[in-house]
Amino acid sequence: MTAPKAKPILEVDRLDLGYGELQVVFEVSLEVARGELVGLVGGNGSGKSTVLRAISGMITPWSGEIGFDGLKVNGLKPHQMTRLGMAHVPMGRQLFPNLTVEENLSLGAYLRRARHNRSRNLERVFELFPDLVSKRRQPAGSLSGGQQQMLAIARALMLDPKMLIMDEPSLGLAPFLVKEAMQVVRRVADMGLPILLVEQNVRQVLLVSDRAYVLENGRLVIDGPSVDLMDNPLVKKAYLGL
Amino acid sequence: METAVALLQNISGGILIGGVYALVGTGLSLIFGVMRVINFAHGEFLAVGMYLALVGHAAFGLEPYLAMLLVAPLGFFVAFSIERLVLSRLVDSPEQSTLLATLGLALILSNALLLLFGAEPKTMYVSYATATVNLGRVTLSIPLLLAGFVATMIILALYLFLTKTEPGRAVRATAENRLGAELVGINTLAVHSVVFGLGSLIAMAAGFVLMPLLFAIPTVGAGFTLKAFVVTVLGGMGSISGAIGGGLVLGLAEVLGASYLSTGYRDAYGLIAFLAVLLLRPEGLFGRTIKRV
Ligand SMILES: Nc1ncnc2c1ncn2[C@@H]1O[C@H](COP(=O)(O)OP(=O)(O)OP(=O)(O)O)[C@@H](O)[C@H]1O
Numbered sequence: 001m002t003a004p005k006a007k008p009i010l011e012v013d014r015l016d017l018g019y020g021e022l023q024v025v026f027e028v029s030l031e032v033a034r035g036e037l038v039g040l041v042g043g044n045g046s047g048k049s050t051v052l053r054a055i056s057g058m059i060t061p062w063s064g065e066i067g068f069d070g071l072k073v074n075g076l077k078p079h080q081m082t083r084l085g086m087a088h089v090p091m092g093r094q095l096f097p098n099l100t101v102e103e104n105l106s107l108g109a110y111l112r113r114a115r116h117n118r119s120r121n122l123e124r125v126f127e128l129f130p131d132l133v134s135k136r137r138q139p140a141g142s143l144s145g146g147q148q149q150m151l152a153i154a155r156a157l158m159l160d161p162k163m164l165i166m167d168e169p170s171l172g173l174a175p176f177l178v179k180e181a182m183q184v185v186r187r188v189a190d191m192g193l194p195i196l197l198v199e200q201n202v203r204q205v206l207l208v209s210d211r212a213y214v215l216e217n218g219r220l221v222i223d224g225p226s227v228d229l230m231d232n233p234l235v236k237k238a239y240l241g242l
Numbered sequence: 243m244e245t246a247v248a249l250l251q252n253i254s255g256g257i258l259i260g261g262v263y264a265l266v267g268t269g270l271s272l273i274f275g276v277m278r279v280i281n282f283a284h285g286e287f288l289a290v291g292m293y294l295a296l297v298g299h300a301a302f303g304l305e306p307y308l309a310m311l312l313v314a315p316l317g318f319f320v321a322f323s324i325e326r327l328v329l330s331r332l333v334d335s336p337e338q339s340t341l342l343a344t345l346g347l348a349l350i351l352s353n354a355l356l357l358l359f360g361a362e363p364k365t366m367y368v369s370y371a372t373a374t375v376n377l378g379r380v381t382l383s384i385p386l387l388l389a390g391f392v393a394t395m396i397i398l399a400l401y402l403f404l405t406k407t408e409p410g411r412a413v414r415a416t417a418e419n420r421l422g423a424e425l426v427g428i429n430t431l432a433v434h435s436v437v438f439g440l441g442s443l444i445a446m447a448a449g450f451v452l453m454p455l456l457f458a459i460p461t462v463g464a465g466f467t468l469k470a471f472v473v474t475v476l477g478g479m480g481s482i483s484g485a486i487g488g489g490l491v492l493g494l495a496e497v498l499g500a501s502y503l504s505t506g507y508r509d510a511y512g513l514i515a516f517l518a519v520l521l522l523r524p525e526g527l528f529g530r531t532i533k534r535v
């Protein structure tokens with residue numbers, strides 16, 4: 001385990017989560033240090049999205065604690081987490097399909113904390129995603145899957161976030177686009193933004209992330225630096241097909 | 243020649259009253275588009291608007307259009323608070339709960355009006371009640387002209403608000419994708435309250451502009467709720483342009499039917515047009531299938 005030196009931006013402590021009567025996540029603890037790209041991987045239905053939903057305020061934890069940027073944030077609503085600087089690129093992107101690309105991006109900077117930097121950030125994301133420039137007046141729903149994913153990430157960056165959490169950015173993308181999406185995630189992390197990345201595509205995540213956690217049936221089973229996990233026999237066998 | 247003039251006369255009247263119907267439908271459509279709530283109390287808010295106009299006129303001698311401006315903040319606040327207290331608690335519950343809640347609200351509002359004002363019809367006399375203008379050989383009633391004009395202005399203002407302002411963009415974002423809106427930091431529950439306030443205020447405004455033309459009874463709302471449904475379904479649920487088209491179709495159907503077929507069935511012609519559209523184009527005259535990402 002490489003213990004991060006400074007106080008982590010995100011600290012999740014022994015979370016229990018579930019839906020209705022059914023518990024699906026058990027005592028999950030994890031942390032993301034400033035500047036770190038951390039992967040959270042695991043198979044179908046292992047509870048990855050559930051953990052992200054709790055972090056972004058879409059569901060309330062049964063027990064455990066979530067600390068973000070030095071604050072205890074259990075039970076806050078999604079828009080309140082966003083206000084604190086947590087940007088969430090959710091599963092299915094959750095764009096505004098009939099609004100234009102530019103309107104989608106503007107809405108990313110809806111909050112006061114981001115509004116005054118809106119035009120500067122707009123330029124910045126257009127530099128990062130040049131494909132979007134020529135589409136700025138088109139409805140978001142008319143973009144290809146890959147472009148929509150770029151737009152979802154770009155919209156999150158418009159917030160000037162302190163941290164980014166992403167759920168399956170590769171979902172529905174052709175294999176060559178998955179690689180590209182992961183490279184984009186890495187580039188954003190290299191700009192200094194801490195990221196928690198949830199993916200089923202374990203190999204791709206391990207290739208770009210600094211550290212990773214492996215979730216199985218709602219419990220953490222392995223964690224460590226991604227390069228080490230690549231060589232871990234259990235990970236190799238269960239997730240890399242080796 | 244005479245028949246051509248009469249036709250023009252009828253068409254102008256149909257368009258003007260259709261403008262008011264479009265306004266009523268726009269309010270319902272806004273609420274449905276953003277909140278996915280079918281508001282059975284919509285017509286009752288219109289009735290409340292009528293009685294507010296009456297009170298303003300009888301007690302303070304206010305012009306209905308001036309009274310409308312003065313009372314607007316209060317009307318908005320009342321509807322806003324109702325959303326806060328009742329509908330916001332039902333936001334994630336099944337559709338029939340909000341449906342029953344708005345039905346209950348409709349009953350409460352119409353009975354409150356009955357209690358306060360009694361069952362007998364009330365009219366309001368404005369100095370220009372019978373004034374007319376002549377456009378060529380077509381004669382238009384001034385109160386109807388004013389009603390159509392003010393309705394158009396309110397729809398235009400709403401359109402500009404939704405497309406050109408920051409809060410308007412937040413409303414459209416909430417309508418398109420509530421989770422996405424929350425994630426960019428929009429307090430979508432607050433948006434719901436504001437939208438219900440605005441949509442109901444629009445219904446009240448329609449009550450104000452109609453007061454010089456109609457008489458008020460406490461149960462007048464139910465008929466207008468039905469008209470609002472007809473308008474929005476005709477045009478396709480959840481779009482302003484659809485509500486405008488639907489309103490004009492309803493106004494024309496009523497006026498033309500009443501003068502060329504039989505006056506007694508005025509309200510039925512709108513419903514006939516409505517059924518015809520539903521049979522031929524279930525998505526509405528101007529509807530398109532909703533795109534989801
Ligand atoms: N809204 C819900 N209501 C009830 N159960 C749910 C709900 N969402 C997820 N679950 C259940 O919780 C468990 C964990 O689901 P979750 O979506 O967190 O998994 P995941 O790791 O994100 O899976 P995937 O890789 O398929 O996205 C699953 O058994 C799932 O069936």
Ligand SMILES: [Mg+2]
Nearest residue numbers: 048049050091
């Ligand atoms: Mg998932």
